[in-house]
Amino acid sequence: MSIRFDDRVAIVTGAGNGLGRSHALGLAARGARVVVNDLGGARDGTGGSSEAARAVVEEIRAAGGEAIADGANVAEFDQVQAMVERAKAKWGRVDILINNAGILRDKTFAKMSLDDFRAVIEVHLIGAVNGCKAVWETMRAQGYGRIVMTSSSSGLYGNFGQANYGAAKAGVVGLMNVLHQEGEKYGIRVNTLAPTAATRMTQDLIPPDRLALMAPEAITPGVLYLVSEEAPSRTILCAGAGAFAVTRIMETPGVYVPEAERTPETIAARFAEIAGMEGAEALPNAFAQTDKFVAMAARAEGIALGLSNKESA
Structure with a gap:
């Protein structure tokens, strides 16, 4: 070329x-x-x-x-x-x-x-x-x-x-x-x-x-x-x-913290897990992060989600 x-x-x-x-x-x-x-x-x-x-x-x-x-x-x-x-x-x-x-x-x-x-x-x-x-x-x-x-x-x-x-x-x-x-x-x-x-x-x-x-x-x-x-x-x-x-700007897979445990002390105790780079990825856009976090919460809470606004457009 x-x-x-x-x-x-x-x-x-x-x-x-x-x-x-x-x-x-x-x-x-x-x-x-x-x-x-x-x-x-x-x-x-x-x-x-x-x-x-x-x-x-x-x-x-x-x-x-x-x-x-x-x-x-x-x-x-x-x-x-x-x-x-x-x-x-x-x-x-x-x-x-x-x-x-x-x-x-x-x-x-x-x-x-x-x-x-x-x-x-x-x-x-x-x-x-x-x-x-x-x-x-x-x-x-x-x-x-x-x-x-x-x-x-x-x-x-x-x-x-x-x-x-x-x-x-x-x-x-x-x-x-x-x-x-x-x-x-x-x-x-x-x-x-x-x-x-x-x-x-x-x-x-x-x-x-x-x-x-x-x-x-x-x-x-x-x-x-x-x-x-x-x-x-x-x-x-x-x-x-x-x-x-x-x-590349990378984001770790992250951790979902249940509401009852959502305290600064929990974040401190689990910070190494939150910051762990294994499985980190570069996200394509801002809503990819929103969708990721919402999906993590929904899975943890057993909630079925419909399509996002972007997916349904």
């Missing part, structure tokens, strides 16, 4: 440097027409310049590809919507969106200002929302779309001093879960990348000998698969240093 993007139009946010640049170059090398979006700000989101985006566009054109630069601030929906309209005016469609733009304002939660918390949420989470909203109707009308969110191990597992970043990066996973369900019948597949790479975001957080193994280009092949025609959906792909893995 050869993965190509001929006649596809892609938007990559935060594509002036690091991972976004690598993704944009990778898409263009396989035939995509690419909108290279970058506000050109500093790592903390201050300032702005179009130089980085234009430089990536020139790289793509020098290699024989097609690309345009765009300086939209992903935290501003009107600017993102205008970017999408420019792409459609030039190439007629938008097939791929990679939400990669991000900033860092790291501090311990005790020292972090709410302004710094909001700023990071606005770029990482609301920026992803804005991008998805701006392309959503186009992708629905086309009957085709591929969207990638960018999460992080900080969002999946936590990292000291990154409450704002971790909250935003966990938030995009929730966004993916819902958009996967809402976009499925329109041919829209939505996935999440959780990368770790040597970029300006990590240059002073990871020792140099480790950074030497963590080129952004080692991650891009995974992203290209996630936006390909044969892509999965609702997948969290973790990548770094040439290694790839999948994270």
Whole structure:
């Protein structure tokens, strides 16, 4: 199987440097027409310049590809919507969106200002929302779309001093879960990348000998698969240093506790059983958990259940 993007139009946010640049170059090398979006700000989101985006566009054109630069601030929906309209005016469609733009304002939660918390949420989470909203109707009308969110191990597992970043990066996973369900019948597949790479975001957080193994280009092949025609959906792909893995949010089988025993002491006494991972599974949607718990209660109490609202629809 050869993965190509001929006649596809892609938007990559935060594509002036690091991972976004690598993704944009990778898409263009396989035939995509690419909108290279970058506000050109500093790592903390201050300032702005179009130089980085234009430089990536020139790289793509020098290699024989097609690309345009765009300086939209992903935290501003009107600017993102205008970017999408420019792409459609030039190439007629938008097939791929990679939400990669991000900033860092790291501090311990005790020292972090709410302004710094909001700023990071606005770029990482609301920026992803804005991008998805701006392309959503186009992708629905086309009957085709591929969207990638960018999460992080900080969002999946936590990292000291990154409450704002971790909250935003966990938030995009929730966004993916819902958009996967809402976009499925329109041919829209939505996935999440959780990368770790040597970029300006990590240059002073990871020792140099480790950074030497963590080129952004080692991650891009995974992203290209996630936006390909044969892509999965609702997948969290973790990548770094040439290694790839999948994270799944799992739920244990659980335990039904009869009403007469439903006390905190019972939960404490049976917590190891409640938390036991044998038989754990990834649930397909929120109502799967509701149906599971209700079925457990009904079995324990000898109650016959009718069809759920979803099953009877």
